[in-house]
Amino acid sequence: MQNTDPFSPRCRKARGALSNAAGRFDLTREAQDDGWWQEAPDPSVATEIRNELARSLISYNRSPDLPFDRSINPYRGCEHGCVYCFARPSHAYLGLSPGLDFETRLVARSNAAEVLRKELSARSYKVATxxxxxxxxxxxxCERDHLLMRQCLEVLQAFNHPVAIVTKGTLIERDIDILTDMARRGLVRVGISVTTLDANLSRRMEPRAPVPARRLATIRRLSAAGVPVRIMTSPLVPGLTDHELEALLAAGQDAGADAASWIMLRLPREVSQLxxxxxHEHAPDRAAKVMARLREMHGGRDYDPRWGHRMRGEGEYAEMIARRFRLACKRLGLAERTAPLRTDLFAKPLQPGDQLSLFS
Incomplete structure (x- = not known):
C-alpha cells in the first residue's frame, strides 16, 4: 500500500494513525514538494469540528450478535485517536480518510437532542434500550464544549427511556446527576472500556483517551453514585494485551464494576493497514505474533466479518481466552449477562400546547 501521509512524525504527535490515505470512495492523495518548503517548526495536526444538522438520529440494526437493535451517535469521528477503532472506515462515507481525518476532522450533530425528541415522540415508536x-x-x-451528549441524556431522562452507554471518557462524571436519577429507576447501564493497565502502551495506542488509572477512577465514582458499571476489556489484543485479561477484570471489580465483557481486536477494511x-512502528518485535494470532482466529484473514465470529474469532486460542474470561468472572463475582433495563416506564412528556388528559 502506498504511503500517502502528508504529515511528518512531529505533526502527528499525540495522534493514533500514522497515515491519512484516501478513503475507498475518495481520490488518491499524494504529498508533493512544490519547492517552497522552508525549515520551520512543523505545525501539529489541529482538530477541526464542523456542525451538521441531522435529519434522523436513531440507527437500527438487525445484527444477531449485538445486544441492542438501535443506537445514536452525536458525533462523527473521535478525537481519542484509538488506532484500532473499528469505526474508522465509517469516515470514508464522508469523503474523508479513516486515518488521521477520523481523529482530527470531526462532525458534531448540533441538533441531535431536538431530532431525538422528535423520533421518540413519533406514534410509531416502540421503546427498547x-x-x-x-x-x-x-x-x-469536544463534548466539553458542545454538550450534545448531555442534551441527549436530558431527553432520554424526560422520556424515562432506557440507555446503555459505552465510553473511555471521564467526562461522563459531569453527568452523574442525570445518570444517578436514571439508575434509581433501572434505566441506565454504563460500560467503561479499559484495554490495558500499562499507561505507556495506552498513550501510544489510544493517545487522547484518559489513562487507564483515570478510567478505573471513573468506574469507582459511578459505582459509588449507584450507577451500574461494566468493565469492558475491549479490544483484547493477542500477543500484546491478552496477558492482562485477569488483571484488568480484577482492577475493574476492585473499582466497583459488577459486570464484564470482552471483544477480540477487529480489523475491518482500512483498519487492518492502519x-x-x-x-511496525510501536511494537515491531510483536507485530508478527499479533497478526499470526489474529489470522489464526479468522481462517487466515486479518478479519472475518461474519456474525457470530467477528467479535471473538474461533479456534483454540479464541476458546482459551473465553475460558479464561469465564473463570475470572466467576472468581471475581462479575456478571457476564445483566438484567434488562426497564422499558415499562417509557412515557412521552407533555409538550407546550399539548392538551392535558382528563384523568391525569
Whole structure:
C-alpha cells in the first residue's frame, strides 16, 4: 500500500494513525514538494469540528450478535485517536480518510437532542434500550464544549427511556446527576472500556483517551453514585494485551464494576493497514505474533466479518481466552449477562400546547 501521509512524525504527535490515505470512495492523495518548503517548526495536526444538522438520529440494526437493535451517535469521528477503532472506515462515507481525518476532522450533530425528541415522540415508536458510544465516543474531548451528549441524556431522562452507554471518557462524571436519577429507576447501564493497565502502551495506542488509572477512577465514582458499571476489556489484543485479561477484570471489580465483557481486536477494511503500520512502528518485535494470532482466529484473514465470529474469532486460542474470561468472572463475582433495563416506564412528556388528559 502506498504511503500517502502528508504529515511528518512531529505533526502527528499525540495522534493514533500514522497515515491519512484516501478513503475507498475518495481520490488518491499524494504529498508533493512544490519547492517552497522552508525549515520551520512543523505545525501539529489541529482538530477541526464542523456542525451538521441531522435529519434522523436513531440507527437500527438487525445484527444477531449485538445486544441492542438501535443506537445514536452525536458525533462523527473521535478525537481519542484509538488506532484500532473499528469505526474508522465509517469516515470514508464522508469523503474523508479513516486515518488521521477520523481523529482530527470531526462532525458534531448540533441538533441531535431536538431530532431525538422528535423520533421518540413519533406514534410509531416502540421503546427498547438505546445504545450510545458503540461507534464513536460520546464523551470525547469536544463534548466539553458542545454538550450534545448531555442534551441527549436530558431527553432520554424526560422520556424515562432506557440507555446503555459505552465510553473511555471521564467526562461522563459531569453527568452523574442525570445518570444517578436514571439508575434509581433501572434505566441506565454504563460500560467503561479499559484495554490495558500499562499507561505507556495506552498513550501510544489510544493517545487522547484518559489513562487507564483515570478510567478505573471513573468506574469507582459511578459505582459509588449507584450507577451500574461494566468493565469492558475491549479490544483484547493477542500477543500484546491478552496477558492482562485477569488483571484488568480484577482492577475493574476492585473499582466497583459488577459486570464484564470482552471483544477480540477487529480489523475491518482500512483498519487492518492502519493497525499494522502502528505495530511496525510501536511494537515491531510483536507485530508478527499479533497478526499470526489474529489470522489464526479468522481462517487466515486479518478479519472475518461474519456474525457470530467477528467479535471473538474461533479456534483454540479464541476458546482459551473465553475460558479464561469465564473463570475470572466467576472468581471475581462479575456478571457476564445483566438484567434488562426497564422499558415499562417509557412515557412521552407533555409538550407546550399539548392538551392535558382528563384523568391525569
Amino acid at each position: 438505546l445504545a450510545i458510544g458503540t461507534n464513536t465516543d460520546p464523551y470525547q474531548p 493497525w499494522q503500520d502502528w505495530l
